[in-house]
Amino acid sequence: MPVKLAVFQPDIAQNLGSMIRLGACFNVPLEVIEPCGFPFSVKALRRSAMDYAEIADITRYDSWTSYLAKRAGGRIVLMTTEGATPLWDFRFQAGDTILMGRESAGVPEMVRTRADAAVLIPMPGGGRSLNVAMAAGMAIAEATRQLR
Numbered sequence: 510m511p512v513k514l515a516v517f518q519p520d521i522a523q524n525l526g527s528m529i530r531l532g533a534c535f536n537v538p539l540e541v542i543e544p545c546g547f548p549f550s551v552k553a554l555r556r557s558a559m560d561y562a563e564i565a566d567i568t569r570y571d572s573w574t575s576y577l578a579k580r581a582g583g584r585i586v587l588m589t590t591e592g593a594t595p596l597w598d599f600r601f602q603a604g605d606t607i608l609m610g611r612e613s614a615g616v617p618e619m620v621r622t623r624a625d626a627a628v629l630i631p632m633p634g635g636g637r638s639l640n641v642a643m644a645a646g647m648a649i650a651e652a653t654r655q656l657r
Contacts, residue, residue, distance in 0.1 A: 511601070511603045511604075511605075511652060511653065511656040512537060512601060512603070512604075512605045512606065512607055512649065512652045512653075512656070513537060513538045513539070513540060513583075513605075513606040513607070514528060514531070514532055514537050514538070514539050514540070514606070514607050514609070514645055514649060515539075515540040515541075515542060515576070515585075515606050515607070515608045515609070516528060516539070516540070516541050516542065516608075516609045516641075516645075517542045517573070517608060517609065517610050517611060517616050517620060518542060518543065518544060518545065518546070518611050519541065519545050519546065519547075519609075519611065519612070519641075520545075520546035520547075520611050520612045520613045521546065521547070521612050521641075522545075522547045524612060524640065524641050524642045525541065525545070525549075525642075526562075527642035527646075528609070528641075528642050528645050529561055529562050529565045529567065530561040530565075531642065531645060531646050531649060532561075532565045532566065532567070533561040533562075533564050533565040533566075534561070535649050535650075535653060536566075537566075537649055538566040538567075538568065539565055539566065539567045539568070540567075540568050540569075540570065540576065540580070540606070541567060541568070541569045541570065542570050542572070542573055542576045543569060543570060543571050543572070544571075544572075546611070546613075549569065573619070573620060577623070580606070581604075582604060583602070583603075583604030583605055583606055584602060584604070584605045584606070584625035584626060585605075585606050585608050585623060585624045585625050585626075586599070586601070586605050586606065586607050586608060586624065586625065586626045586628055586648075587608045587610070587616065587620070587621065587624035587626065587627050587628065588607060588608065588609055588610075588628055588629070588630070588644055588645070588648050589610065589615060589616070589621070589627050589628070589629060590615070590629060590637065590638050591615075591621075591627065591629070592626075592627040592628045592629030593626075593627050593628075593629075594626060594627065594628050594629070595628070595629060595630075595631045596628050596629065596630045596631070596647065596648060596651055597631070597651070599626065599628045599651075600655065601651070601652040601655050601656055602656075603656055605652065607645065607648045607649065607652065608620075608624060609641050609644065609645050610641070612641050628648070630644055630647055630648075
């Protein structure tokens, strides 16, 4: 598997459901770093994840500390509106984990400083940010394109 997708304390069940579907369709493992802003259950995710939760490779971690202690190697690539490198200029490597922050607050400083890279999606239209699941899809697609 070229890359993984990790989600830090997701706030919105529908977005996590969309990322579960993304992971299943692209054969990208999904790592969910809890706590979530909603009860994590198949029922809560059914509408957006549909039946993809049954075929997705999902690992849950109860905290950031637990995630760091148990994760495999590779770089952590944080997708952030405060990133230093545009997505189109970033060079993904096999084993990278693309990390998405919370919809409401991104990630705290302790997570930001642990990331090996901070990547942004340029928005020439001037918007502040994209939907987190849409941004994850763009990052997974670019990583897949580069590493195919």
